[in-house]
Amino acid sequence: MELEIRNIHHSFSGDPVMKDMNLFLKKREFVSLIGPSGCGKSTLFNFIAGLEIPDSGTIYHVGKDITGKRGHSSYMMQKDLLFPWRTVLENVLLGPSITKQHTDKIKEEALSLFPLFGLDGYEDYYPTVLSGGMKQRAALLRTFLHNKELMLLDEPFGALDALTREKMHDWLLQVWSQMQRTVLFITHSIDEAIFLSDRIYVLSPRPATVLLELEVTLPRPRKKDMAVSPEYLKLKEELMMALYQD
């Protein structure tokens, strides 16, 4: 088991935001979290990344308690957070420069990944010249190169327009199948969740808890036309029922 979250309870100044949260991720799995805005998905990510500590409950990473410990996962936040004073290459190598693994080998690896991430030719540019989609891909490459098995992606495509987003989905799946990582993915979009994931957790409004765990049985590689298959629609219906129940 790559990640296990057990019985997390949390409140902000007396206001409960998370209640009996339990979820798990198997190695190499792509799992999405979907739920209403402000339900505490990002808070959960902060717990896993060790940026915040839950009131109670434990987070296990490969069987080890990592509650409140940092550096076990690579976290990509909603904003691209590319540093304007670093070139694109320097930005994607941020992780290795912090974990002191900044070697020529990892630089070679980074450079060899630029074409796959659609960034070739932009190695020495500052991020201001990149388009929105390119910035997100650069941020994702930085997340990959941090070289942690577990990747936390918090709405990485939330700020992109619909068309760019669709393209990024195909691209992300391609990258994911090549790079062999475990991904926990936050999204607001049901279609995004179904198209990308092996499993989906639906979270309730505050205080957040798991309402539904759903296995996505669609075969891989995923194709856009699967979106009209009966199987897809059944999954979608189930998710919508869970999300919009009142």
Next chain:
Amino acid sequence: MNSFRKYRYSAVPALTAIMIFLLVWEGAVRWWNIEKWILPAPSLIVQTFRDSLHLLPAHIWITATEAVLGFLLGIAAALIIAFILDFSPLLRKSFYPILLFSQTIPIIAIAPLLIIWFGYGILPKVLVVALVTFFPVVVSVTEGLQSSDRDMIRLVHSMGGTSWQVFKKVRFPSSLPYLFTGLRIAATYSVLSAVISEWVGASKGLGIYLIKAQSSFATDQVFVVIMLISLLSCLMFLVVILIGRIVMPWKHKTKK
């Protein structure tokens, strides 16, 4: 190349305006026969400048030295204090307000005190310049360090980064534009405060030259000194801008 051309053309209207201003000045002085101790014509000022060329370099040198040394001392002190205040919230809370309040003391009023303590040499002037330039730098750096993107800091923390790495990789670089804003202000103050500090007591320097010229009603000399002081200030300002472009290439270039 492109930007050079752009600058060259954008300078044309300003240069034309200056030329017209000087011509009107020259014409007015000649037309109304204005006494040269009230308002010397630009041509006379240029003539005086040429005549006193052998005298001026020693004075310029002294004032420039005071300004540059004081500026460097002020920057060094400001950076050290800003880093210390940034490091400890308690120290920041206790000393930052005092620092802001201390600015209500006119530094020029302290100059006589410094002369009493440190004599008539270059040291008290350097200290005056340092005190004057210290403030805008310390304020801008403190603000710059406090205003860095919280999520960038969180990102570095999530990667397992230490507070020192956060400082080095996020907070310091993001404070640089603030630092240079402070430096630009301080650069223009530096020459000015060097000149004024000389008025309190000195034997050489543009400030002294100015006072001597004034007391002998050599108005043309006064104008020469004014011109030199502004040129010197401009030069300091340009040097700061140039260093800023070298230190922060991302601000004006798209590629490293």
